[in-house]
Amino acid sequence: MTGLGPVPWPPAPIRTQRLLLRESEARDRTAFIELFASPDVHTYLGGPRARDELERAVPEVPGRRPGVFVVDAGGAMVGTVSLDRRDAERPGHVLPDAGEAELGYLLLPGAWGRGYAAEACTAVLDWFARVLPDEPVVLCTQTANARSMRLAQRLGFTEVERFEEFGAEQWFGVRSAATVSG
Numbered sequence: 389m390t391g392l393g394p395v396p397w398p399p400a401p402i403r404t405q406r407l408l409l410r411e412s413e414a415r416d417r418t419a420f421i422e423l424f425a426s427p428d429v430h431t432y433l434g435g436p437r438a439r440d441e442l443e444r445a446v447p448e449v450p451g452r453r454p455g456v457f458v459v460d461a462g463g464a465m466v467g468t469v470s471l472d473r474r475d476a477e478r479p480g481h482v483l484p485d486a487g488e489a490e491l492g493y494l495l496l497p498g499a500w501g502r503g504y505a506a507e508a509c510t511a512v513l514d515w516f517a518r519v520l521p522d523e524p525v526v527l528c529t530q531t532a533n534a535r536s537m538r539l540a541q542r543l544g545f546t547e548v549e550r551f552e553e554f555g556a557e558q559w560f561g562v563r564s565a566a567t568v569s570g
């Protein structure tokens with residue numbers, strides 16, 4: 389993964405109806421460790437990392453790079469939404485030179501089932517459509533990850549192809565540059 393490219397970063401924090409999307413801060417470190425150590429969050433993402441290893445390895449301010457938004461609900465981090473450039477070596481592309489903007493989302497299990505991921509991703513996709521209006525956004529998720537599959541469809545991603553990677557069937561979809569929620 390490389391940087392997002394020529395986008396102003398960090399943008400002003402984005403407010404939605406219930407959430408604030410902002411750059412990470414030192415006070416988010418515990419929530420980042422929770423996120424990386426959670427078996428539920430990593431069921432379809434290769435498994436969690438050991439908490440003691442994370443305590444040593446996670447920097448003072450984790451997730452500080454262009455494209456990573458902390459999802460803040462009521463003053464506390466409940467997850468992240470990110471946009472990264474998709475590696476050319478991986479399967480799944482819609483642009484001739486690869487490097488597509490790829491959406492990722494991770495919420496702490498306590499925040500599932502409230503529509504937070506959809507609300508946060510919609511706002512991030514709208515931000516991206518304003519700063520790089522001609523670019524599609526891609527998304528890759530295991531077909532077994534039912535919550536993620538429902539979210540992808542709710543966000544307006546459509547299937548490009550399915551393939552095997554990391555020992556599982558992956559769903560690869562795209563949201564065209566013209567899809568802006570308003």
Ligand SMILES: CC(C)(COP(=O)(O)OP(=O)(O)OC[C@H]1O[C@@H](n2cnc3c(N)ncnc32)[C@H](O)[C@@H]1OP(=O)(O)O)[C@@H](O)C(=O)NCCC(=O)NCCS
Pocket residue numbers: 428429430432433492493494495496499500501502503504505506507528529530533535536538539542
């Ligand atoms: C994928 C993930 C972000 C989805 O989270 P989620 O909370 O299910 O997704 P949404 O924000 O779209 O919430 C939708 C659910 O909230 C419910 N909901 C409750 N109140 C709501 C409200 N006010 N507005 C909208 N939806 C609401 C919806 O009915 C829906 O429930 P359903 O899926 O049972 O039908 C989450 O499961 C996760 O973090 N998983 C682990 C990480 C992962 O696998 N990421 C994929 C990487 S590619």
